[in-house]
Amino acid sequence: MTNLLTGYLEDRSTAQYFCFSISCEVCGEFWYSSSVPFSKAGQAAEHREKRELYDAVYQREKNRARLAAGREAVERFSQCPICRRLVCDSCFLICDEMDMCRECAGRLKESGEPVAP
């Protein structure tokens, strides 16, 4: 699931910090990961000669931040087993036979409670 989510993450990072977002495919609401500061943000601006080095550090920290964002997103998103879309907890219902997104639940006339009301 984390791998799946990592693929959905949109990069919102800047030169100063790393941040990623995911939008729910049912309600369209955006979720943003906790932003992680780039450890060399100050130095990178001052020491232009080390640019290549700091670029490499930046990429490495960004990859870590992406994985952390994926882990964070797992707590808030689920994949609907019917339509296979990625939906937020407000759009994902706990139903009797199988949990699913609220659009599928409506179509299949299943009822349930959202994971996060």
Ligand SMILES: [Zn+2]
């Ligand atoms: Zn939603």
Ligand SMILES: [Zn+2]
């Ligand atoms: Zn669905």
